[in-house]
Amino acid sequence: MYTTQKFNKAEIVMNKKYLFSLLASSLLMSGNLSAADVETLINSNNSQNVQLSIYNDNLAFVRDTRKVNLTEGENKIAFEGVSSQIRPETAMLWGANVKVLEQNYDYNLMTPENILNNSVGKQVKTALYNEQSGETVYDTAQIIDTSTYGRPVLKFAYGIETNFPGRIIFEEIPSGLRNKPTLVVDLKSDSAQKDKDLELAYLTSGLSWKADYVADLRKSDTLSLNGWVTLQNNSGIDYNNAQVQLIAGQVRQVAPIAPRMLNASLYKASAGMAMDAVAESSAMPTQEALSDYYLYTLPSTTTLKNQQTKQVSLMEKKKVKYTKEYKLRSPLYLGSMTREAEFEKANPEVVYVLHNTQANGLGEAMPKGTIRFFENDKSGQMQFIGESNLSQLAIGEKAELSLGTTSDIYAHGKTTVGTKISDDISEVSAEITFNNAKSEAVEVEFTQNFSGISWDMISESIKSEKKNISTAVWTVSVPANGSETLRFKVRLNKKA
Helix, strand or coil: CECCCCCCCCEECCCHHHHHHHHHHHHHHHCCCCHHHCEEEECHHHEEEEEEEEECCCEEEEEEEEEEEECCEEEEEEEECCCCCECHHHCEEECCCEEEEEEEEECCECCHHHHHHCCCCCEEEEEEEECCCCEEEEEEEEEEEEEECCEEEEEECCEEECCCCCEEEECCCCCCCECCCEEEEEEEECCCEEEEEEEEEEEECCEEEEEEEEEEECCCCEEEEEEEEEEEECCCCCEEEEEEEEEECCCCCCCCCCCCCCCHHHHCCCCECCECCCCCCCCCCEEEEECCEEEEECCCCEEECCCEEEEEEEEEEEEEEEEEEEEEECCCCEECCCCCCEEEEECCEEEEEEECCHHHCCCCCECCEEEEEEEECCCCCEEEEEEEEECCECCCCEEEEEEEECCCEEEEEEEEEEEECCCCEEEEEEEEEEEECCCCCEEEEEEEEEECCEEEEEEECCCEEEEECCEEEEEEEECCCCEEEEEEEEEEECCC
């Protein structure tokens, strides 16, 4: 009886680098391979300077400077360990006195599946363990096919196996496979250069960042605001000791990106930001304007491991002024087909308003993100009270952040269609009563929309403000544990 072992745990007998160097040396000595055909491998250990400019929308600009020895004339350089989500058409290599002739992105990685698929037609060793005798029986076979759900078809001297229960042993690595995604560049150097700096730059997916804010309501009109940047790396590789910058704003992308060689002078400045399982640094990123975006630079280099989430502090504001408002949009329809209607209960939204000015404790651009609100209960324990999405907030701009509806304040109302002046003109009366179960007085901003018609206010119990051509707004003061009623009458004109 034999035990079945999964053959996809491929056993590699010969070392890839040793095999390659041995083959290259023998061919050079025989005169069959020119110096331009010998590949010079430079892995991430050769990196001298890594710069990451990370954008909001799953996009990053990578600049990786590595040292390499060049011979005069043509050279083949393999940048091992580039992002597995690289956009090859954006790759560019820069170095003084060198000229790029050709670029190839090799992403056929050395996985058990790829080793198997690239060995079709080749002879391999097989190993089959006999549990009764305790011995392993070795044999040789030819791989005929691998298309049957990953199960290879093997041709032995005694016949063909379609479900071989043993192991497959590969004596060499099939050509064209790589340990890591690799960009191979053919270039021409004006002279032999030792420890030459070459900078590879490219766009990649798999790197992203977002902002998160914590608002702690300290008083009825001030809060403390802490901002964090959360950075995620799913690009397939590590970035060691990288200089990280973040760009806030929506960068336009064309899909698909047109293949072209980018001018090295175009990428000498860009953008990025970060928080780990723990905060990495108390130092704040510096902020500057870049074109129509905002650029944040981390205060020190950082290592971003693949599949890692990292965080870094963005801002700390101790006394930020805010207002809390209650807003209710009328459920009543007042338009060309207005009929008598009513609603029994509607609860206003709770809206926190921030003005991004120095006078209000802010005064700097805030990247879009999620802002979470906390408040202490009567025992002094902090409690989560809601969250809201914050859009990119420019200096001087106002943010209105809704945390849902309140249950202590509610309204009920109705409309009455009154005098019909003509086929197109009629008068409508409305009555809305606001109830407040809180122990303090509140103000409710009540908004009524007039859908696609002209209107004139005939009478009202509380003075309104005409917000725009189709909207009226009232500020209704409701006493503690009390109620207040708004009454108004409008003339509607369907034609105007």
